[in-house]
Amino acid sequence: xxxxxxxxxxxxxxxxxxxVFVLVLPGVWVLAVVSWELCRPxxxxxxxxxxxxxxxxxxxxxxxxxxxxxxxxxxxxxxxxGAVEPAAGFGTRAATCGAVLAVICAxxxxxxxxxxxxxxxxxxxxxxxxxxxxxxxxxPSRIDGMTLAAGHLSASExxxxxxxxxxxxxxxxxxxxxxxxxxxxxLEALGTVAAMLGSFREAVHDEPELGGVLRRLERAxxxxxxxxxxxxxxxxxxxxxxxxxxxxxxxxxxAVTALNCGHPWPYPxxxxxxxxxxxxxxxxxxxxxxxxxxxxxxGLFPLPDELPTVDCGRLGxxxxxxxxxxxATDTRDAAGEFFPLARELRRADGRPGRSPAGLxxxxxxxxxxxxxxxxxxxxxxxxxxxxxxxxxxxxxxPAPAPFTPxxxxxxxx
Numbered sequence: 001x002x003x004x005x006x007x008x009x010x011x012x013x014x015x016x017x018x019x020v021f022v023l024v025l026p027g028v029w030v031l032a033v034v035s036w037e038l039c040r041p042x043x044x045x046x047x048x049x050x051x052x053x054x055x056x057x058x059x060x061x062x063x064x065x066x067x068x069x070x071x072x073x074x075x076x077x078x079x080x081x082g083a084v085e086p087a088a089g090f091g092t093r094a095a096t097c098g099a100v101l102a103v104i105c106a107x108x109x110x111x112x113x114x115x116x117x118x119x120x121x122x123x124x125x126x127x128x129x130x131x132x133x134x135x136x137x138x139x140p141s142r143i144d145g146m147t148l149a150a151g152h153l154s155a156s157e158x159x160x161x162x163x164x165x166x167x168x169x170x171x172x173x174x175x176x177x178x179x180x181x182x183x184x185x186x187l188e189a190l191g192t193v194a195a196m197l198g199s200f201r202e203a204v205h206d207e208p209e210l211g212g213v214l215r216r217l218e219r220a221x222x223x224x225x226x227x228x229x230x231x232x233x234x235x236x237x238x239x240x241x242x243x244x245x246x247x248x249x250x251x252x253x254x255a256v257t258a259l260n261c262g263h264p265w266p267y268p269x270x271x272x273x274x275x276x277x278x279x280x281x282x283x284x285x286x287x288x289x290x291x292x293x294x295x296x297x298x299g300l301f302p303l304p305d306e307l308p309t310v311d312c313g314r315l316g317x318x319x320x321x322x323x324x325x326x327x328a329t330d331t332r333d334a335a336g337e338f339f340p341l342a343r344e345l346r347r348a349d350g351r352p353g354r355s356p357a358g359l360x361x362x363x364x365x366x367x368x369x370x371x372x373x374x375x376x377x378x379x380x381x382x383x384x385x386x387x388x389x390x391x392x393x394x395x396x397x398p399a400p401a402p403f404t405p406x407x408x409x410x411x412x413x
C-alpha cells in the first residue's frame with residue numbers, strides 16, 4: 001500500500017478547492033489593488049503591488065498564466081488613475097511597469113526550473129515505488145485454501161514500505177507466514193527488510209521445520225550486519241539492530257504452529273465465537289492467540305539449540321488470524337492514549353458479513369482516526385482465514401479429531 005492509502009486518502013474536493021483558490025487569487029489581488037487606487041489615489045505608488053500578481057500566478061498555475069497576467073499588470077501600471085501630475089505620474093508608472101516585467105522574467109525562469117525538478121521527482125518516485133512494491137509485494141487474495149488480506153502504513157512520507165515486513169507462501173509443508181519489525185522505521189530499515197524477506201522466500205520451500213527457517217533467517221540477518229559494517233563483524237549501530245519475527249505454519253487440516261522472537265502474538269478472528277452477540281458482550285476485547293513467552297528478538301542473542309514450536313490450536317472453517325506489528329498498539333492520539341487494538345478488532349470482527357479485507361480496512365480506518373492520519377511508526381496488518389473448500393461439516397455428537405474443542409491456552413475460540 002502506498003502512502004496515500006496509508007494516510008487514508010484525503011477527499012478529492014480539498015485539492016480541487018486549493019487549485020481553484022490559487023487560480024483566483026492573482027485576479028483578486030489585481031482587482032483589489034486597482035480598486036483601492038481608484039477609490040483612494042496614491043499617485044501610482046500603490047500600483048507597485050501589482051508586481052506580486054505574476055509571481056503568485058507563476059507559483060500556483062504555470063508559466064503561461066504568469067505571462068498573461070503579468071502583461072495585463074504591466075499595462076495597468078501605465079494607466080493613469082486619479083489626478084496625477086504628468087511628469088511625476090508617468091515616472092512612477094514606468095518604474096512600476098519595469099518592476100512587473102522584471103518579476104515576469106524571474107518567475108518565468110523559476111517556473112521552468114520548478115517544472116523540470118517536479119518531473120524528475122515524479123520519475124524518482126515511480127522508480128522507488130516499483131522497487132518497494134517488489135520488495136514488499138502484494139499478497140494474493142488466496143493461497144492453498146487460505147484467504148489473505150494485508151495492509152501497510154509507512155511512517156516516512158512518500159515511502160511504500162518501511163521497517164515492517166510480511167509475506168505468506170504456500171509450500172508442501174503447509175501455508176507459512178512471516179511478519180516482523182526491524183528496529184527503527186522508514187527507509188533506513190529497508191536493507192534489513194530485504195535481507196529477511198529474501199531469506200524467508202527461499203527457506204520456506206527448503207526447510208521441513210519452522211526451526212530451520214528461523215535459523216536461516218538468523219544467518220541472513222548476521223550476514224547483512226557484517227556486510228553493513230564492512231569489517232567482517234558487526235560493529236557500531238549495526239550491532240544494535242534487531243528484528244522481531246513471528247513465523248506461522250498452517251497445515252492442510254488447519255493446525256497452527258508458531259515460532260515467536262519478541263513479536264506480538266496474533267489474534268484469532270472469525271468463527272462462531274466472533275459472530276455471537278453474547279460472546280461480543282462477554283468479551284469486549286480480543287484475546288491473543290497464545291500466552292507463551294516469546295523468545296528474544298532476532299539479533300539480540302544467539303538462538304538456543306532447541307527451538308520448540310508453539311502449538312496454537314486448530315483453525316476451523318471461517319476462522320482466521322489477525323497478525324500485526326507493534327506500531328498498531330504503540331500509536332497514540334493527541335492525548336497520548338495508545339490505540340485500543342484489541343477492542344477495535346473485536347468490534348470489527350463482530351460485524352455481520354465481514355471479510356478479511358474488510359477487517360483490515362476497518363482496523364486501518366480506526367487507527368487513522370486515532371492518530372489523525374499521522375502514524376509515528378510503521379504498521380503492518382495481515383489476516384489469514386482458513387477457507388479450504390471441501391472441509392466436511394462437524395457431525396452431531398463428539399467433534400472429530402480435525403475439529404477438536406477449544407482449549408484454554410493457545411485456543412482459537
